[in-house]
Amino acid sequence: MQTLDSYLSSLQDWCEEALLRGLDQLSLDELEALEQRAGKAEAWQLAYLAELLRQTAQAGRAARLGGRLSGSSVPNVPNVPNAPGVPSDQYDGESALADAFCMLSQYVLLAREQGEARSDDSEPEEAGATE
């Protein structure tokens, strides 16, 4: 359990770093490394996570190299029926990367949520949140 958590934690770190630096700054090497992590996810039998990792890497590559994603781009959430997609001309590589990144982030955060302290709007915060 420890190692799965540390694996998910490393993915969360990757997501946070990408958020800080910006998705524009992701290099092809980093995307390659991300794709390799998919193998680890499969070893944990986390097939959907593996798919998300691959999609993020592919979308990132398409955005870097100026190409468009083929097919339905970001995988749908399981159990949610296919909805009419965004027209492909609006759905460029950058958008696909942002969506794939958000799906990956949400997966990792939700997976880690069970044992972690929750954070939401209802939590009282110290003054300084405003102004």
Place this chain on the structure above:
Amino acid sequence: MGLRAEGGERMSEPSFRTRFERFVRQCTEDYLIRHANKGLYNRARKDLDKGAEVAYDFGDGSVVCRIDGDTVCTLTDSLDQWSCSCPSPSICKHVLMALLAYSGSADAVVDATEGGADDANIAGASDSTGVSQASGAADMSQASGVADVSQASGTVDMSPPGFGWMLQAELQPLLRGFTETALEEAWFRLRYDETLEVKRDTLLTVRLTGSQVEVSFRAEPGPLEALCTVKGKEAEICKAEALLRYRRQQGLDDTAALERATHTVRYRIEAVAACRDLIGELLRIGLARLPESTLYRLETMAVTARSGGLPEVERRLRGLRGELELFFGRHVRFSMPRMLQRLSALRLTLRQLERGGLPPLRQAELVGSHRSRYYTVPRLRLYGLGAEPWQTASGYRGITYYLYCEDDGELYTYNDVRPTYYEGGAYDYSAHYTASSPWLAGLDMRRFARAQLVFRDIKVSRDRRISATSGASLEVATRMPVEALALPGLRCSAAGLSAPGGYAPRLFAPAPERLAVVPLERIVERHFDTAGQQLHLAAQDEAQTGVVLSLPYSAEWARAIKRLEEPSTTERLEYFHALVRVEGQTVRPISFLKGAELTNLQLDLQDQGRR
């Protein structure tokens, strides 16, 4: 099946006279007695038997009836609208006499002036002011031809009449004509148990015993045509409620159809696209390189989302702005995971809204609502469990009062909230805590928080928030000791707090809060964690199971924290209950309860320190 379809083959709209005749035919003895009362009905009958005469003068949308030449009443094709020259404020015997005399008269059916315009009337000769007298000889079902045979067999002649339409599988056609608000209110009321008494004669009467309302449905399809013992807007709600409760009693599940009927959301797709692009831009640029002007762009976008009909997106954008402000200010409270959570959840929400195809309830959850709808609950008994001050990153401050309801075993809340994102927006906790309650002058909120209350006609939202609007009456009852309350689902042992039970991931909506009332024996240790900036109170229950209650420090509540840290404040406190909020592994105390006493840790102790 209906009149309308068959009538429609011949003419688009039957004349008023035809509609009136149909209506008179539906006015069975049961129907009239239910609408008025038996005494009135008998008096009307007796007067007619004595030879009272009624003259009818048909207009385009009403008929003027002169009873014995002096009393004049105007009738339409329903009992919802009528008037009478007599002083009675409610339905009078004259209205009944006019209806009974008409249904008893053969001559009145025939109208030469109408014959050409509406072939539903059989040809004949009669003056529009023809005098009728109750004779009982006419067979009304013949008067309006084929269309009325089926109808007549559904009402007067059929025994027992069929009310199959009330149980038809598809609910949607039955709800036509009801307003969305009435349906929502009726649906909300289904949450509360109610005993039904169903009586069948020529009408099917559903009596809601708790609210003492009777709704009588007729054999003809149309729940809105039902009779109801209450009038006005409330009648529409009661008719829907009675129909839905009756269907539920008969084993029909209308949840999906009601969700569709009551959750229609409208939003502007352009606003969704604009918000999505902004979030996409933030993600592409990265937090480290974002200019501070992003804060203004987020605020502007929040306004766009609001005008685009996306209140939940507006709230999330403001939350994001608050978080980003912490980031720019290098504030210790800034949390990168929370930022990632906010950004990615918002982006995915927008993506889902753009794609559409979600079930109505989920879609409504994503879009949110500007103001929650509140519904009236006849009686609500509440027991104050505690109050807690809070502040959010999205710019709101307020106090939440937690109240336990014995009637349904659920936790209700009252939120006293103000936005602080406006310029000069402020909220003084102490002033609001000591202010008078909105429902009962002389009862301040401090006492409200620790009282046992009985509300009447209080408005409650779907997530059990009670409304401050006037109109509700409030009584303060003698407070029971907390130990005597059952608190099902709320009372939790110290060991049970750490159990992960009830975890259900929520993708879009914030996860519901987990609150618990924990019986504790005493507090064994108090210490302030300077690194984590929180006060830890180590307590244990009777089974000697330990639990750490953690209260985060903030300058505003410094006095309360200090008092809690002093052993003298809590060392004599034994065998008490704590209302706590469970956030993952952290247990946040809100109030301590013992017997009928209650202490709100932040609000009360801060106050005591000031005095």
